[in-house]
Amino acid sequence: MALVVESIAVGTELLLGQIANTNAQLLARMLAEQGLHHYFQSTVGDNRERLTQTLHLALGRSDVVVTIGGLGPTQDDLTKEVVAGVFHRGLVVHEPSWERIRGRIGAASTPNNRRQAEIPADAEVIANEVGLAPGVLLAAPYRAPGSEEALARVVICLPGPPNEFGPMVRGPVAQYLAALAHGSGRQAAIQSRSLHLAGVGESKAEHLLQDVIADLDRSGGVTLATYAKPGDVEVRLTAHAPTAEEAQALLRPVEEAVRARVGPWVYGTDGATLGGATLRVLSETGRTLAVAESCTGGELSAWLTADPGASAGFLLGAVTYGDAAKRAVAAVDAGLLAEDGAVSAAAARAMAEGVRRQVGATVGLAVTGFAGPEGGTAADPVGTVYVGLAAPEGTWDRRLTLRGDRAAVRRRAVQESLQWLRRYAVDGAAAMRPGNDG
C-alpha cells in the first residue's frame, strides 16, 4: 500500500475567499503522479486551536501531512508553532536560514523576520530558493492525545506564496516523498510525460483518446490524465515500474498512441508554453516575428517572450494602444483608421504589415479589438477581436468573438492568435486560405 498523504492549507484569506487555493491542486497533481494516496484536503484559518485540531485529525489518519502557508513573519503565522506543540517540542533558530534572511533583507530585517528562521527541534529545512521562509520537514513519532501508541509520521511545512510553493513541491518535496515511499518498501519509479494541446477542448480530446484510456485501465502501469486550462489541454502520462528505464519503456508506446489520435493539436511537451513553442517553430527555421497589439495590451508579447531564448526570433512587439502609435510604429494609414476604425479587419492587416516592415521581420502578427467592459459597436460588440497576419506569401485576417470579462477576452485573444500563428509557422500559407482558418 502506498503512502497516504494529506494537506492542510492555513490562512484566513482562503476562508474569506480572497485567494484561490491553487497550491492544493498543484500538490494533489504531484501526489497523483507519484502514485501516492491522497484522501483529504483541509483548509483552516490563522487560528491556533483550529489548526491544532485539524493537524491532530490529519496525523491520526495519514502518514504524511503537508501544511501550506502560515510561515510568514507575522504574529498570525502559526504553523511552525502549532506543529512543534503537537509534537511536544520547542522551536529553535536555524542559523543558516537566519543568516540567509539577514543577507537578503539586511538592515530592513525586523525581529519578526527572525521567527521565519525558527524550526521545530529536530526538524530539517527544505530550501526555499525564491522567498525568505524556509520549508520544514519533521519526521517524528506522533502520539494522539490520550494515546500511548507512537505513529511514524512526517509533517512538511511549505510557504503559501505559489511562486515559492511550486518549485519546492515539484523539486525537493517530490524527491523526498519518492525516497520515503521507496525506503518504506512502498514505492516504484515514476516517470511522466506531458503533451500540451491547443485548439481542442478537453472533452473532445478525451473522446478521441477513450480507447487508449480503456486499454490503459486494462493493462495498468501507465495512467493518463487530462488537465484543462482555458484554451489549453494537457495530456499527462505517468508510468510506475521498478526502475526509471522500465517506466520510460512503458511510456513510449502510449505517447505514440496518443499522438496518433490528437497529434495535430500537440504544440509541445513537458512544460512547453504556447508562446515559446510557437516562436521556436519560427526561429528554428530562420524566420523572425514582429507583433503589434492593442486590446491585448502587451500580453501577446509577454507570452511569446516567456521562455528563454526569445530574442533570436522576436524582433519587436508594439503595444499600439492609441491611434498615434498605430500610425507611428505600425505605419497604419490615418485615413484607414478614420474610415474602418481601429478595430477592424483592415486595421489588423495594416498593423501586421506595418510592424513587419518596420523591423524587417519575416512575419507580422497584429491584434486589435474590444476587451471591454466599455467600448464596442453594434456590429462589433465587446469581445470582438481582429487578428492580422502578414508574411512573405500574403496577408490574412480573422475575426474572433470572445466571451468573458476583460482579462478573459485578452487571454483568449492571445491564445487564438498564437494558435493561428502556429498553424502558419508549421503548415505555411496553405493553412491560411479562407475556409481553413477554424
Next chain:
Amino acid sequence: MALVVESIAVGTELLLGQIANTNAQLLARMLAEQGLHHYFQSTVGDNRERLTQTLHLALGRSDVVVTIGGLGPTQDDLTKEVVAGVFHRGLVVHEPSWERIRGRIGAASTPNNRRQAEIPADAEVIANEVGLAPGVLLAAPYRAPGSEEALARVVICLPGPPNEFGPMVRGPVAQYLAALAHGSGRQAAIQSRSLHLAGVGESKAEHLLQDVIADLDRSGGVTLATYAKPGDVEVRLTAHAPTAEEAQALLRPVEEAVRARVGPWVYGTDGATLGGATLRVLSETGRTLAVAESCTGGELSAWLTADPGASAGFLLGAVTYGDAAKRAVAAVDAGLLAEDGAVSAAAARAMAEGVRRQVGATVGLAVTGFAGPEGGTAADPVGTVYVGLAAPEGTWDRRLTLRGDRAAVRRRAVQESLQWLRRYAVDGAAAMRPGNDG
C-alpha cells in the same frame, strides 16, 4: 455570534488535482460578504466512509454544512445517500424534480437519472436552473454518534459544475442563509476596506501597524489582516456591527490610523492594481506615457493596461527585444548600444527618451536587463535590470539587482519600475534626485 458555516467538497478529481476547487472560493466569498463565520473547508473523494466521517466532524462544529458535488447520476455520486444516512432517514423521489429531468432528457433518461431526483426525507429542493441535479436543503436535529444531545443543523447539498453551483450559491443559498441568520438573531453587518501597498514588505508594514493592531485587539469590532503577494501588500480591514452604517463608522478612524503609518506606500483601495493606479495618477493630471521594455517582454505594458480606460494615458508600449527594434522604435543610437551594451544605464535612458519622443508622450519609461537563465556579464549578472525614466524635467536611471527565476525577475522588474514611475507621478522630479531612489 454569527452562524458558523463550513464546506465539504466531494470529488476524487479534486484530490487528483484534475480540477481546481473554485467553488469553495466562491462560497467563501459569499459567506464573508454575509458576515457569516467560516472556519473550515474540507475536500474528500467519492468514498462513503470518508465522506461520512467528514460530515460528522463538520456537523459537530458548525451550524450549517454546505456540500459541493457528488449529485450526479452515477454510482460514485454518494452525497445525498451519506447525508440521509447521517440523519437516519431514507431517500425519497422528489416527483417535480423527476418530471423536470424527464422533460429535459426525455428518452435518453436512464434509471440512474432517477437517483438525481432523490432527496433525503423531509428535505427541501433548491432549484437548479442550469443542470439536472436539484440542490438539497435539510434542516434537522443532528445527534453525534454515541451522543443523546440533538443539535440544530442545516445541510445544503449543491452540484459541483461551477456554472450550476455559482448561480445557486449567489441566489437561493445566499438568501436562505441571510434569512436563517436573521431569524436566529445572530446576524451582523460586515463591511470591508482594502488598502493596497507597494514598495514595502509585509513584515515591515505589520511592524509599522503594530500599535493599531494592538488597539484593535483590545477594542474589538474591527479586524486588520495583511495579505502579501510578491511586491504587493494588502491591508484589509473588516468591521462587524448591527448595521452596515455602524460598520462603516467603525472602519473610518481605523483607515485613517493605517494611512497615518503606511500612507506613502498606499497606491489604491479595494481591488486597485499597481499598473492601473499608476497610469491613473498620470492621466488624471493630463500626462501621457510611453514605455520601452526588453527583458520584461511586454509584461510592463500588460500591467499598465490591465484596467479599463488605459487608452487615454498609454500611448505606446514597445517591446524592443532586439537591437534593431531599439534603434527603430526607441531611436537608440547604434554606437551607444555597441559601446555600453543593450543592458546598461545609458541604454535605459536612451530607450526612455526615444520612446517618449517617438509618440510625443509626457513621460517615457524603459526597462532593459538580464531576466535569465542565460545571459548576463561579470559586472551585470542575471537579475540585473536598468530602468530609465524620461520626463520634461530630465532623465533618470536606476539599477536593480533582482533574484529568482526568469518569471520572478520579470515580475519584480515590472513592480519596481511601476513603483518608481508612481513616485515620479505623485511627487514629481524632486523624488527622483540621486539618493532618493530607494
